[in-house]
Amino acid sequence: MGYRIDCLQYANWSEKIFRQMREGGVDAVHVTIAYHENFRETVLNIEKWNRWFEQFPDLIFHGEWASDVVRARDTGRTAIFFGFQNPSPIEDDIGLVEVLHKLGARFMQLSYNNQSLLATGCYEAEDPGITRMGRQVIKEMNRVGMVVDMSHSADRSTIEAADISERPIAITHANLHSWQPALRNKRDDVVRAVVDNGGMMGFSLYPHHLQGKSDCTIDSFCQMIATAADRFGVQHFGIGSDLCQDQPDSVVEWMRVGRWTKEIDYGEGSATAPGFPPQPDWFRDNRDFDNIEHGLRRAGFNDTEVAGLMGDNWLRFFEQNFTPADTRPDT
């Protein structure tokens, strides 16, 4: 069986959820450890994870390299990879890219909904593209092995990032805009720019990104994946569920509002539906990955393609993009 990787979750972590990862046969999860946190706050979040690693060594461990996915499978555990949904952890200090890579960060979004120091977010009215600092940080991320993630970025910034970056970039969690025209889903020219540069996209199970939202069917979801595979090549896709299990609604408010405004911003929600929407009944938590696998088979994918979509494509991407670009041959 292929490896099973979920390339984006932000749950209210607990032993229960770690056990569900094991029940679901999930070998690796890319977890968000910062939305709006500055460097010191991000380190506090790393400390929280270190305590969980110490507390539940039979369920989870800190994943740093692609080989840790294999080690997870071999030891019956789940490898946890760190990522940021915003560049706030590096503040205005490019030296923090290498420091945070050393601490395990493997994905960093260049912007989260708003304009950042590096790029534009998908909720801004104007997108002037990658900034001066953005170009420098992409170069540094390429050097150390931290993946540029443009999930919440605006179109022009995303296309420019894909072109500027000398290593493939990722959209860890989004769907096709042509299937569900959400602001966060990606138009074909954006997906094209990412995959043409060797990049990857993970399909999201967050209801606002689904056709019919919480009522979306598994077959509709898998048909969208089939469309994407036909259009761009199946090897460029995987899962990035965006699972926010057990989070109180105050957390989705923190994601949207951070400290940048004193007013409420409903993001993909609305005044009448401000909280987390309910998950579709075929993907409630980490135990439901079998449903996706079965759905993909029904949509016509063969064994190799299913294995690729469920994790092997991400594994190949991890292998190529987490290590420093210029590793000395003697090291």
Place this chain on the structure above:
Amino acid sequence: MGYRIDCLQYANWSEKIFRQMREGGVDAVHVTIAYHENFRETVLNIEKWNRWFEQFPDLIFHGEWASDVVRARDTGRTAIFFGFQNPSPIEDDIGLVEVLHKLGARFMQLSYNNQSLLATGCYEAEDPGITRMGRQVIKEMNRVGMVVDMSHSADRSTIEAADISERPIAITHANLHSWQPALRNKRDDVVRAVVDNGGMMGFSLYPHHLQGKSDCTIDSFCQMIATAADRFGVQHFGIGSDLCQDQPDSVVEWMRVGRWTKEIDYGEGSATAPGFPPQPDWFRDNRDFDNIEHGLRRAGFNDTEVAGLMGDNWLRFFEQNFTPADTRPDT
């Protein structure tokens, strides 16, 4: 030939000094990266070192494990190991011990001259021993593989640390108090507590720690080492030169005064001699380790003992003390 390790330097780092390390055949140096710095300031110092590693990859690289000393020899470079002379980098947050170990910190003094949150420094009038937080931090340092260094601590605190710690501790840079009764040199009962628990001491070439200060002879220094070896066993000793090459006198003032006082504190200096004292002419910089090796031979040490003192004893100590205590057998 044995490995050559200097277990404490704090120079005004430059390409010139890195080249001198190579000329002197120094395989590894434990460098101080914090005196009074808080966590964020320490990370800025790590960033500085990252730039040097990037700039001079043929001369130096970041040492993390004992095997890096071997790799340094094999690739004709010097492995740089990080350490702190004060626990200020962990602030009041025990979680930072693991974070900073991950970033490369391998030695941390529990106090520097003054009382700290963890232990008492050698300049305090009273030494109440290891604090409540100190006991917790020693346990955490033992767990992750960060060595307790008591070079600038007071006697009772040092003896207690040696006893409380479940892994050997170190005095990275000091000499015998019976040879030169400086406040920073160590009385026999302190050395005894350290070595009885498997610990190590590195001999200092800082003039205030030498008999006759800057006029000390190499033969007097090596005779002191012979005395220590007779008294405590040669396997417990190495070199920790305390070389502060090319530093302006403002730096020794920073070491002594930090931000804790508005008045001048002369430490081991005086109002008439406030700056760095001149090095003895037989140990001016990293090119002079041959002089020490020759002096040790004249003092009667055999080949194995000389190799041990010049670095192999530290290498053995590194092998035993830099990795986590409870490494899972499957990792």
